[in-house]
Structures are given as C-alpha cells and as structure tokens.
Amino acid sequence: MNMRSVLDISAYLIVGPENTKGRPVPEIVRSAVENGFTCVQLRSKTASAREMLRLCAQTADLLTSLGKSDEVALLVDDRLDIVLAAREAGIKVDGVHVGQKDIPASVCRKLLGPEAVIGLSARADALIDYVTHCDTKDMDYFGAGPLHATPSKPEAGRTPDGRMVTRSLDELTQLHRVSPLPVVVGGGVKAADLPALKACGVEGFFVISAIAGADDPAAAAHRMTSLWRRCPSHSKIKSKG
C-alpha cells in the first residue's frame, strides 16, 4: 500500500517520551488511533537513536495490531537516519517530517524513494509568500503554526528578534487558499480551537499536549476527532484559467 496516496493528516498526533507524563508512548498512540486520529509522528529531542528505533517498532506493531498500518501514517520528526534504520530493520515507518533547519526534503525524497511521506514545516516568516513560491515536488504536506504560544515548543513562533508571532485565522485561510499542498496546523491547539480552524479550510490539526498530556487521552481524542468531523470546512475557491 502506498501511504502517500491515502495520506490523511486531518487528525495528527505528535508524541514522544517527554510528552506523556510517564505513560508509555504506544499507550497514547493507541488511545488516539482507536479514537479517530489519522496520522502519528514520533518526535523526541532527548531519546537516543536506539530508543527511537524501539518506539518505531512498538508503534508500527501497534498500528498493525489495530489493523491501521495501511491507513494511519507513521512518521518520524527530523530523523531521516531513524527512518532509514527502521526500514533496514523491517519496521514499517512511512516517512519523515522535516523543518526549515533539518535535512532538505529533496534529500529525504532521494534517500527514502517515491513512496515515502515527507512533510515540511512552512517557514515562520513571509509564510504566504513562501508557500506560494516554494518548490513542493518532494513534499506531501505543509505543517504550519503556532496557532498559540505553547510550552510544548516554546521557540515556536519566536522571531530572531525575540517576538512571538502566532497565526491568525485570516492568515490560515489565506494559507489554505494559496497552498499547493494540504496544510496541517498546530501549536497550542485545543478542542475549542477546532471549529474556527476547520472553517479556515486547512486539511488538519496537529497536537501534542491536548492528547499526550490529557488525563484521559482516549476521551480527549474522541472529542477532538468527532468535533473536527462535524465542523464545516471552507472549500478552496479555484480560479478558472
């Protein structure tokens, strides 16, 4: 199954060992996926390579046991080396999410091949101009944000001169209009944000703490995915040539 052709970024969980309040990462992933999450990214700024590989193996096994390995993409943040090593070990990891300072998407595409999923964080400055003119041939979606400042990533939205820039709903609506790729928005996103976010037309939301930090991750996941499904979306207006 080519995961790129069925990629669904509508409800996107990002999680690593530092986000779970001591609970096992696969336990959080299970709660999310059993309750409608459609994409999972393993992200850790502290875990060793071996720990990340173990997490990849556990999460891939979990998705298989849930019958979701051909539906729910399993991605790794930043670490192209982990994706390559996981593949070498026969672990089904579908791709990588890279940021502006990470290994370029073109290099990821070259090393991972045509079937891998590759996500890219859109630039924080001059966002609309960047997305309009960016060469998107190697990427599958844009990550954008933050919607709000967030303790999960305090530097998100911080400009070089120290200001905090969050994304307005108008900007996200415009982003959706100009983007040649699907857009997933995160950064401080909570259930209460979802109706307004969906109305912008963006294809999905990403969260860490709303699920991984919740007292009841399964209930939180159910609330978010059902809300997202229920809310009306703004459809893209295509200009006729």
Ligand SMILES: Cc1ncc(COP(=O)(O)OP(=O)(O)O)c(N)n1
């Ligand atoms: C879906 C998604 N969007 C944005 C990010 C942020 O990526 P990046 O800018 O590389 O920052 P880190 O996550 O590496 O701190 C993401 N991980 N996922």
Ligand SMILES: Cc1ncsc1CCOP(=O)(O)O
């Ligand atoms: C990885 C990332 N990139 C921009 S904000 C963010 C963290 C989002 O975490 P939370 O959903 O807890 O605010």
Ligand SMILES: [Mg+2]
């Ligand atoms: Mg990164």
